[in-house]
Amino acid sequence: MSAYDDRPWLAQYGERPAHLRVEHGTAMDMFDAAVRAAPDDPAVHYFGTTTTWSELDRASDALATLLIARGFRAGDR
Numbered sequence: 624m625s626a627y628d629d630r631p632w633l634a635q636y637g638e639r640p641a642h643l644r645v646e647h648g649t650a651m652d653m654f655d656a657a658v659r660a661a662p663d664d665p666a667v668h669y670f671g672t673t674t675t676w677s678e679l680d681r682a683s684d685a686l687a688t689l690l691i692a693r694g695f696r697a698g699d700r
Contacts, residue, residue, distance in 0.1 A: 654680075657676050658676045658677060658679075658680045661676055662675065662676050662677035662680075663675050663676070663677065664676055666678075666679045667679060
């Protein structure tokens with residue numbers, strides 16, 4: 624068994640696998656870094672409106688708060 628059995632994408636790298644530096648541990652870490660780095664920059668353009676990173680952060684916090692208030696817990700779908 625080789626590394627390619629578990630990770631078939633490695634075969635696409637050629638002779639040497641690419642060495643990538645992972646900057647963020649999770650998607651939430653990446654999102655939080657984007658909010659900190661540029662809170663007033665556009666995050667989403669949709670149907671003629673623009674939402675900034677800080678607005679998106681507040682909206683996602685509000686949604687999470689609502690879901691918790693309605694009984695959702697970690698692992699619920």
